[in-house]
Amino acid sequence: MKKALSILAVIGFLLLGTFPLVAQEDNSTDTTEQSEEAMADSTMADSAAASEEAAPAEETTPATTEEEVEEERTFHQVLKEKFIEGDPSFMGVVLLALILGLAISIERIIYLNLATPNAKKLLNQIEDALQSGGVEKAKEVCRNTRGPVASIFYQGLERMDEGIEMVEKSIVSYGSVQMGLLERNVSWISLFIALAPMLGFMGTVIGMIGAFDAIEAAGDISPSLVAGGIKVALLTTVFGLIVAIILQIFYNYIIAKIDSITNTMEDASITMVDMLVKYQTSNQ
Numbered sequence: 392m393k394k395a396l397s398i399l400a401v402i403g404f405l406l407l408g409t410f411p412l413v414a415q416e417d418n419s420t421d422t423t424e425q426s427e428e429a430m431a432d433s434t435m436a437d438s439a440a441a442s443e444e445a446a447p448a449e450e451t452t453p454a455t456t457e458e459e460v461e462e463e464r465t466f467h468q469v470l471k472e473k474f475i476e477g478d479p480s481f482m483g484v485v486l487l488a489l490i491l492g493l494a495i496s497i498e499r500i501i502y503l504n505l506a507t508p509n510a511k512k513l514l515n516q517i518e519d520a521l522q523s524g525g526v527e528k529a530k531e532v533c534r535n536t537r538g539p540v541a542s543i544f545y546q547g548l549e550r551m552d553e554g555i556e557m558v559e560k561s562i563v564s565y566g567s568v569q570m571g572l573l574e575r576n577v578s579w580i581s582l583f584i585a586l587a588p589m590l591g592f593m594g595t596v597i598g599m600i601g602a603f604d605a606i607e608a609a610g611d612i613s614p615s616l617v618a619g620g621i622k623v624a625l626l627t628t629v630f631g632l633i634v635a636i637i638l639q640i641f642y643n644y645i646i647a648k649i650d651s652i653t654n655t656m657e658d659a660s661i662t663m664v665d666m667l668v669k670y671q672t673s674n675q
Contacts (some may be wrong), residue, residue: 436552481594481627485587489634494582496641503573503579510542512661514666517544521670526551539569539652540659547663555668562660569656573649580645584638591631598624 513536518526526548533545546565548559602621 454604459580466571480583481590481597482630485590485630485634488587488590489637492580492587492634492638493641495579496638496645499577499580499645500641500648503645503652506538506573507648507652507660508538508655510540510662511656513538513541513544514659517663518666521666525635539573540656541658542661543569544663547667551667555664555671558667559664562664566656570653573652577642577645577649580638580642582636584642587634587638588628588631591628594631595624598622598627604675650662 513532516536517529517534522531524531530545530548533541533548543562543565547558547562550561598621602624
């Protein structure tokens with residue numbers, strides 16, 4: 392009997408020892424499964440959030456590119472459309488005035504920049520030539536130098552045998568010729584400056600006349616009737632003023648350049664006469 396009880400006690404002890412292990416294994420498996428499910432849920436939530444953040448970026452990108460494209464083509468498209476809307480019969484004449492005025496302005500700017508003299512260098516070369524080779528050597532220096540100042544000096548040296556007074560008269564007379572060459576075609580620029588706004592105002596008047604004709608024909612004032620004529624009037628005026636402003640800037644630059652060259656010519660001519668007087672007195 393005691394032996395049977397001891398056997399039952401050992402069996403019960405063994406069974407009680409195995410139950411916590413089984414529970415621990417079950418709990419560990421449950422916790423691992425729960426942790427894996429939590430990790431999967433977290434990764435799915437992160438991917439969903441990332442996709443939600445990426446979606447607005449993808450949606451906003453085409454909008455920004457479309458706005459950039461519109462900004463890039465705004466100037467050319469608007470300029471073309473407004474030119475067509477402003478009655479090409481008047482806008483074409485204003486554009487022709489701009490083209491001709493710019494062509495003359497560019498030609499004058501190139502000519503004046505090439506004609507800008509280095510008077511000090513030329514006077515030094517002429518002085519050295521007079522001391523080393525006389526008047527003929529100085530004339531050769533003037534022939535080999537480009538510009539209005541060298542041309543004036545050459546004409547003065549040609550009259551050296553007739554006296555200083557003739558040299559001064561020759562320099563003054565030929566200086567007037569060079570001034571005419573510098574100012575050639577400049578009056579056309581001033582004409583286009585005055586003509587462009589006048590053409591614009593003419594388009595304004597004609598556009599307003601067309602608007603009032605439309606009102607008279609309809610017998611009623613409606614914005615749709617007068618909008619076309621008023622738009623033509625305003626566009627032609629704006630383009631005429633823009634052309635005048637552009638040409639006025641070129642005109643003022645050209646006038647300032649001519650004045651600068653003229654002052655240099657006058658100053659260099661006075662120095663040249665003094666130099667010839669010294670040369671003549673030293674050879675007497």
